[in-house]
Amino acid sequence: MSVWNRLRRSDHEKVRQLLSPYLDGEVSQQEKATVEQHLRACRACQDELEGLRWTIGLLAQTSAEPLPRSFVLRKTDVEPARKAPRLQWAYPLLRGATAVAALLLIVTLAVDWGAGRGARPAGAPVQTRSIQNLQEEKALPQESAPQAAPLATGVANAEAQETPPSAADAQASSPPPLKTAPTAAATPTRANQGRPVPTGVAGRQAVPPGSPPSPTPSGSNRHVWGLIEAVLGALLLLLLGATWWTARHR
Amino acid sequence: MDEQSLIAAAQQGDLTAFNSLVEQYQQGVFNTAYRVLLDADAAADATQDAFLSAYRAIGKFRGGSFRAWLLRIVTNACYDQLRAKKRRPTASLDALLLSPDDPGPFVTERTQDNPLDQAMRVELRDVIHAGLRTLPPDQRLAVVLSDIQGFKYQEIAAIMDVSTGTVKSRLSRGRAKLRDYLLDQKELLPDKYRLKRKV
Numbered sequence A: 001m002s003v004w005n006r007l008r009r010s011d012h013e014k015v016r017q018l019l020s021p022y023l024d025g026e027v028s029q030q031e032k033a034t035v036e037q038h039l040r041a042c043r044a045c046q047d048e049l050e051g052l053r054w055t056i057g058l059l060a061q062t063s064a065e066p067l068p069r070s071f072v073l074r075k076t077d078v079e080p081a082r083k084a085p086r087l088q089w090a091y092p093l094l095r096g097a098t099a100v101a102a103l104l105l106i107v108t109l110a111v112d113w114g115a116g117r118g119a120r121p122a123g124a125p126v127q128t129r130s131i132q133n134l135q136e137e138k139a140l141p142q143e144s145a146p147q148a149a150p151l152a153t154g155v156a157n158a159e160a161q162e163t164p165p166s167a168a169d170a171q172a173s174s175p176p177p178l179k180t181a182p183t184a185a186a187t188p189t190r191a192n193q194g195r196p197v198p199t200g201v202a203g204r205q206a207v208p209p210g211s212p213p214s215p216t217p218s219g220s221n222r223h224v225w226g227l228i229e230a231v232l233g234a235l236l237l238l239l240l241g242a243t244w245w246t247a248r249h250r
Numbered sequence B: 001m002d003e004q005s006l007i008a009a010a011q012q013g014d015l016t017a018f019n020s021l022v023e024q025y026q027q028g029v030f031n032t033a034y035r036v037l038l039d040a041d042a043a044a045d046a047t048q049d050a051f052l053s054a055y056r057a058i059g060k061f062r063g064g065s066f067r068a069w070l071l072r073i074v075t076n077a078c079y080d081q082l083r084a085k086k087r088r089p090t091a092s093l094d095a096l097l098l099s100p101d102d103p104g105p106f107v108t109e110r111t112q113d114n115p116l117d118q119a120m121r122v123e124l125r126d127v128i129h130a131g132l133r134t135l136p137p138d139q140r141l142a143v144v145l146s147d148i149q150g151f152k153y154q155e156i157a158a159i160m161d162v163s164t165g166t167v168k169s170r171l172s173r174g175r176a177k178l179r180d181y182l183l184d185q186k187e188l189l190p191d192k193y194r195l196k197r198k199v
Helices: A003-024 A029-043 A041-060 A090-119 A131-138 A155-161 A167-173 A220-250 B005-010 B014-038 B038-061 B065-087 B093-097 B117-131 B135-150 B151-159 B163-183
Strands: none
Touching: A003 A041, A003 B163, A029 A220, A041 A131, A041 B135, A041 B163, A090 A155, A090 A167, A131 B014, A155 B065, A220 B005, B005 B014, B005 B038, B014 B038, B014 B065, B014 B135, B065 B151, B117 B135, B117 B163, B135 B151, B151 B163
């Protein structure tokens, strides 16, 4: 390609880029002169310019689209969306309640689990005392009560055990005149015959034969545990209520 | 009330004054959105969003062309719509339901043209829309703002938030692509709109 042709070609490309702004009158005087001079000699650029002019003419003839609706704003459009009332002040309270509830739950579970492990060596058979044995051990006045009294439930068992032994009880229980075998639970007595062997709270209170009664929770301890349970229940109710309220007002 | 007074009142929170401006500009704003998005529902959404944004931001309007300011807002709304469409591509229900013989819901409202003119305009519109669809959104917007809305390069640059040189380049490329498309599809154009080449 000759130098002259190369120059003409680069001129042609430059002018092609200027055709669109040339039609809009967005070129400098010098650019305008260059374009017009080139157009006189270049048929391709004349066609391009004609095509561009035709395209712009067609675009100008596209009529306006009728509005599908009015876009006038209503008051409800511009008013800030009313937010659901939020109890900002309640969040720290609820957070604290959650923390306390979690802590109490952990403490309760830990104490419960620890007491269960401490009362019974690992692998040892679960030993329980029937109500009959208890009565015998403690030489309670109810000794003369019918042996088949319906008191063999675990909780009742535990409660019976939790009763602090009196001095007379201690005396009565110090010698082991018990008829109970070490496997009291394994050999069911008349009282617990045919019933499930209570474990857990009652089970961990198992007393080996011949040993003095293990220390049992005092009345104040019972009150503490009762209080913890009440607080846990109240916190649970509070958190459930807060969850319900939040879900409803979201 | 003139435009400046309406703008001043709207800046004080007067919704009625702002709605007067909406009535004045809604046609142009919707048309721009429609040509850029090429979807009537999306264009209506973009227009509504744009007017709502304009009402909330009118306190920041510091003079100049209110129309250009509005079109800048609708341009952003259109880009939002295009981005959303890219994330969730959907088939246009209109495109599924309308046959080539059915001019669509908008055209039936035009009663001033005779049926032949009306039909030819619909054909022209369809071909142009198909051509615009081939352009990238930036070039399409430049073409729409320049050749349909009649803005100057500097105004387009302000609306699109780019330099005048970029506008020149986008417009030049967009027009050239559209011209090539229309020349390829000239059989689809009514005869009176075809390019008559000089022999």
